[in-house]
Amino acid sequence: MTKIAFVTDSTAYLTPEKAEAFGITVVPLSVVFEGEVYREGVDISAADFYQRLTASKAFPTTSQPPVGEFVEVFTRLLETHDVVMCLLLSSKLSGTFESAQTAAQMVDGQVIVVDSRISSYGIAGPLLDGVQLAKAGGTPEEIQALWAKELDTMHAYFVVDTLEMLHRGGRIGGAAAVFGALLQIKPILTMRDGRIDLFEKVRTHKRAMERMLSEFDADARTGRRLKVGVVHAQRYNDAVALRDQLTSQYPNIETDISELGPVIGAHTGPGLLALVYYDAQD
Structure with missing residues (x-):
């Protein structure tokens, strides 16, 4: 059976417990407040963020993960897996998908990068379904087909x-x-x-x-x-x-x-x- 590793970004908003339980690697995007960079879900919580957002006069900006971070993640996972499957935030909302695609071409091994065309549960739901299918013996091609059907009905x-x-x-x-x-x-x-x-x-x-x-x-x-x-x-x-x-x-x-x-x-x-x-x- 093909060993498949799953990767997403922080805008899937998986809880740390769920990401760990399903064996999913989460690559964080960042939010920038008054020159300070905070990795989503790592350096700043949702509660802290919203408190700052309502109190601050400065509007925060956001940034995608660097290509090198995806390269590191893909390289590490390919040491113990045959394939890495990556479901990410809409490419129309962020350059995260493009960064992951670039990284996939820089590593030795098969990395499949899929544009969810959405965020939050629109990523998390299909992603978890893909993990379950993989556990049941599903192939990367079958998981891609599952994601395509689910995302088309989103x-x-x-x-x-x-x-x-x-x-x-x-x-x-x-x-x-x-x-x-x-x-x-x-x-x-x-x-x-x-x-x-x-x-x-x-x-x-x-x-x-x-x-x-x-x-x-x-x-x-x-x-x-x-x-x-x-x-x-x-x-x-x-x-x-x-x-x-x-x-x-x-x-x-x-x-x-x-x-x-x-x-x-x-x-x-x-x-x-x-x-x-x-x-x-x-």
């Missing part, structure tokens, strides 16, 4: 608490930010072609949540099996309540909870609540 809806971070990050204009704040606009974001995009603007948080849940209901009520990530930024209790609501309402879904860390949170800010889901293939 849906993501994000309810953002504030427009401020999107404005500060250059994603919307100043007038739109002020207008949205005055009218209590709550944007619903989605992923299109690997990029964060506006799905709809809704008045009030309640209506935004209702709209997101109506989109999810259209898919869940078909009865097909879905794997669902309830993703949040500093809204754990709300995420638990939403997970419990969905699992009691839809017997055909499998749910998990994921918290956004500094790199993606730098663009969304605290208060985000999202649903990321795909069709189960097993």
Whole structure:
């Protein structure tokens, strides 16, 4: 049986316990605050980051892992494995995928690098499915095919608490930010072609949540099996309540909870609540 090692980046937001349990190597991206570089999940926690984000006047920037870090990881893993499989943050959001591709060409051995075209649970869910398939004897080709099917059925809806971070990050204009704040606009974001995009603007948080849940209901009520990530930024209790609501309402879904860390949170800010889901293939 082919020995397969799995690699992802920190924007999959796997807990350290889950990464260890599944034998996944996580390469961190970094967030830069006022000239100081912090590796996500290593030098700064999500709680510390959001506290600094709301208190700081300076907008943080983010940076991808250097090619050399991927080279080191791939080289080390290939000493004990036949193949390294790498599922990473959308190439439209970061140069992480490109760094890993470059590194893969610099090492001796087979390294397969896949663009998830998404982040957070959209990476973590398929990644864990791939590990399970490998444990059951699946080949790298079968795992790639599984990922392709799951990523093609991926849906993501994000309810953002504030427009401020999107404005500060250059994603919307100043007038739109002020207008949205005055009218209590709550944007619903989605992923299109690997990029964060506006799905709809809704008045009030309640209506935004209702709209997101109506989109999810259209898919869940078909009865097909879905794997669902309830993703949040500093809204754990709300995420638990939403997970419990969905699992009691839809017997055909499998749910998990994921918290956004500094790199993606730098663009969304605290208060985000999202649903990321795909069709189960097993």
